[in-house]
Amino acid sequence: MNAAAAVSPPAPPPLVALAAITKIYGTGTAAMRALRGIDLAIGRGEFVAVMGPSGSGKSTCMNILGCLDTPTAGGYRFLGVDVGSLDRNRRALLRRHYLGFVFQGFNLLNRTSALENVELPLIYRGMGRAERHRRAAAALAAVGLTGWEHHTPGELSGGQQQRVAIARAIVTEPALLLADEPTGNLDTARSIEIMELLTTFNRDRGLTIIMVTHEADMARYARRVVHFRDGLVDADERQGETD
Amino acid sequence: MLTNTLRLALREIRRNVLRSFLTILGIVIGVAAVIVMVTVGAGATAQVTEQIASLGSNLLMIRTGQRMGPGQTTAAPPFDMDDVEALGRDIPAVAAVAPSASQRLVAVYGNANWATMVTGVDNQFFIVRNWAVASGRRFLETELRAGKAVCVVGATIARELFGPQEPLDQLIRVGTFTCTVIGVLEAKGQSTFGSDQDDLVLVPLRTFQRRVAGNRDIGLIQVSVAEGRSTDKAKSDIEYLLRERRRITGSESDNFQVMDMKEITKMLTGTTRILTTLLGAVAAVSLLVGGIGIMNIMLVSVTERTREIGIRLAIGALEREVLLQFLVEAVVLSSFGGVIGILLALSASLGLSRLLQIPFVFNPGIMAVAFLFSAAVGIVFGFFPARKAARLDPIDALRHE
Numbered sequence: 173m174n175a176a177a178a179v180s181p182p183a184p185p186p187l188v189a190l191a192a193i194t195k196i197y198g199t200g201t202a203a204m205r206a207l208r209g210i211d212l213a214i215g216r217g218e219f220v221a222v223m224g225p226s227g228s229g230k231s232t233c234m235n236i237l238g239c240l241d242t243p244t245a246g247g248y249r250f251l252g253v254d255v256g257s258l259d260r261n262r263r264a265l266l267r268r269h270y271l272g273f274v275f276q277g278f279n280l281l282n283r284t285s286a287l288e289n290v291e292l293p294l295i296y297r298g299m300g301r302a303e304r305h306r307r308a309a310a311a312l313a314a315v316g317l318t319g320w321e322h323h324t325p326g327e328l329s330g331g332q333q334q335r336v337a338i339a340r341a342i343v344t345e346p347a348l349l350l351a352d353e354p355t356g357n358l359d360t361a362r363s364i365e366i367m368e369l370l371t372t373f374n375r376d377r378g379l380t381i382i383m384v385t386h387e388a389d390m391a392r393y394a395r396r397v398v399h400f401r402d403g404l405v406d407a408d409e410r411q412g413e414t415d
Numbered sequence: 416m417l418t419n420t421l422r423l424a425l426r427e428i429r430r431n432v433l434r435s436f437l438t439i440l441g442i443v444i445g446v447a448a449v450i451v452m453v454t455v456g457a458g459a460t461a462q463v464t465e466q467i468a469s470l471g472s473n474l475l476m477i478r479t480g481q482r483m484g485p486g487q488t489t490a491a492p493p494f495d496m497d498d499v500e501a502l503g504r505d506i507p508a509v510a511a512v513a514p515s516a517s518q519r520l521v522a523v524y525g526n527a528n529w530a531t532m533v534t535g536v537d538n539q540f541f542i543v544r545n546w547a548v549a550s551g552r553r554f555l556e557t558e559l560r561a562g563k564a565v566c567v568v569g570a571t572i573a574r575e576l577f578g579p580q581e582p583l584d585q586l587i588r589v590g591t592f593t594c595t596v597i598g599v600l601e602a603k604g605q606s607t608f609g610s611d612q613d614d615l616v617l618v619p620l621r622t623f624q625r626r627v628a629g630n631r632d633i634g635l636i637q638v639s640v641a642e643g644r645s646t647d648k649a650k651s652d653i654e655y656l657l658r659e660r661r662r663i664t665g666s667e668s669d670n671f672q673v674m675d676m677k678e679i680t681k682m683l684t685g686t687t688r689i690l691t692t693l694l695g696a697v698a699a700v701s702l703l704v705g706g707i708g709i710m711n712i713m714l715v716s717v718t719e720r721t722r723e724i725g726i727r728l729a730i731g732a733l734e735r736e737v738l739l740q741f742l743v744e745a746v747v748l749s750s751f752g753g754v755i756g757i758l759l760a761l762s763a764s765l766g767l768s769r770l771l772q773i774p775f776v777f778n779p780g781i782m783a784v785a786f787l788f789s790a791a792v793g794i795v796f797g798f799f800p801a802r803k804a805a806r807l808d809p810i811d812a813l814r815h816e
């Protein structure tokens with residue numbers, strides 16, 4: 173792999189670059205060192221699976237990557253920009269324009285239709301009503317939910333809810349999709365559907381995806397697997413195309 | 416963005432119709448109280464003003480004592496006929512002087528009886544009060560001088576005692592004496608809170624002094640100022656004269672009061688003002704309680720919707736956008752309270768003015784003020800919960816169950 177990097181032409185800055193990131197929860201004797209120095213660079217168009225035992229700091233790292241949380245120390249560059257120097261509002265704008273999130277618990281707005289859930293990020297982008305409807309409907313179509321636009325999360329299965337969440341994450345055409353255990357609440361058949369969806373977006377639209385998973389079967393869809401252990405990157409391996 | 420925020424707020428309110436309604440009840444009551452207060456107050460004032468206009472703008476009322484406040488009067492020596500004559504003689508601006516003395520008595524005719532104000536007057540009364548006799552006649556000089564048992568009754572008395580019967584030449588008993596009805600006054604046709612101008616029986620002053628009061632005291636002197644003469648000048652002349660006659664010197668304060676239109680209005684609207692103040696207090700308290708109610712429910716709402724806020728923040732909502740969302744919700748809620756309060760107040764004022772027989776004065780200005788005020792309550796009391804929502808940490812909010 174190092175050899176491959178050596179022969180390729182000088183690379184543009186990676187999409188995200190973590191340098192010696194640490195995160196300590198609490199203080200004094202109760203201090204919990206969740207991340208103990210993470211170095212990680214991820215380029216555009218990658219599909220990365222993050223694996224590791226429970227408590228190894230995967231979610232903590234994802235929150236930092238997603239600009240939802242700030243590291244205790246270390247540098248985080250997003251497209252070359254130092255995220256640590258951004259204030260709360262600028263980080264919100266970074267999320268708005270560059271990031272999409274998919275959570276284990278779906279995190280859709282209750283009692284709000286699938287279409288409106290998908291429209292939500294577009295509203296914050298100040299997009300007009302008609303254009304919003306069109307884009308949201310297209311995103312729902314892309315995840316195979318045409319005809320379900322007006323169902324609320326309560327009227328959808330877990331798999332369908334997660335597909336709505338994916339539609340919401342990709343409707344803004346983000347630079348990076350962050351998914352923390354997106355299949356954690358789903359059965360195997362539903363999980364495979366979701367993984368195939370993500371693979372399609374990665375391959376056809378060049379969407380960069382970082383995904384946390386516990387299941388080796390799901391990690392197999394990714395082209396790079398990063399292993400965490402005790403707040404450190406334990407292994408970082410690229411794997412061939414799965415198809 | 417704002418229309419979206421507005422739509423969102425409306426939907427949130429529709430989701431909890433009952434809760435929203437209970438939340439805004441305080442605002443509803445507060446706004447309704449303010450508007451009812453102002454509307455009824457304005458109606459009462461309009462009526463009093465109209466009554467006073469019917470008295471004529473050149474009327475001065477002179478009474479003994481100094482009014483301390485509504486219903487409170489300090490004791491003071493009464494006036495007598497010499498005072499009346501002196502006023503007519505020494506003050507050139509005075510066109511007519513009408514002495515009177517009154518007492519509440521029961522008037523009886525057949526089976527009907529009616530508690531009324533019996534007032535001893537002379538014919539000057541009709542002049543200064545600009546009041547005509549509708550049927551029959553005024554008093555004759557001989558009747559006045561001899562203190563005859565005759566009376567002129569107000570329209571209310573004619574109606575209550577005689578009904579459809581002709582009152583003229585009938586005998587009515589007033590207190591302990593019996594008098595013949597010689598005239599019926601023109602109806603003034605208005606009433607303020609508890610005081611009906613047409614509810615009176617006029618008898619010659621001398622008759623009153625002999626048969627009712629048992630003394631020669633005069634309680635009230637009404638003066639009409641001659642056309643083209645200054646009322647203020649007449650008023651100060653009268654005050655000077657009466658101070659002299661009553662031997663009030665230097666810094667001693669008057670033991671009588673000369674009231675012009677302004678002061679008569681103030682006297683007649685005294686009860687209205689008490690009512691207005693009371694309702695004002697109710698309104699203030701209701702708005703405060705209503706505001707706290709809104710704050711409370713918005714805080715509950717922020718807690719309930721913490722996860723939603725987390726999702727919005729994760730998606731990229733700015734702090735001020737979340738703040739705006741909750742603030743708009745609070746303002747929409749309180750404005751609804753304002754609108755309902757206005758509607759409630761309109762029907763209540765209509766009913767009240769009909770009940771109190773005062774004109775209904777529609778005042779769009781106060782409606783606008785009440786509406787804006789209720790919206791302001793939403794802003795003030797919605798701000799703290801909204802800021803709390805906006806300042807949530809995205810991860811904590813997302814983790815919230």
Ligand SMILES: Nc1ncnc2c1ncn2[C@@H]1O[C@H](COP(=O)(O)OP(=O)(O)OP(=O)(O)O)[C@@H](O)[C@H]1O
Binds near residue numbers: 206225228
């Ligand atoms: N808000 C917090 N306060 C204190 N400690 C925390 C907090 N969040 C995480 N931790 C701790 O940090 C460590 C890493 O947590 P993290 O959630 O990143 O693990 P994870 O790898 O995602 O685990 P899992 O696979 O169970 O999701 C854990 O020991 C956890 O207890």
Ligand SMILES: [Mg+2]
Binds near residue numbers: 230231232352
């Ligand atoms: Mg985790």
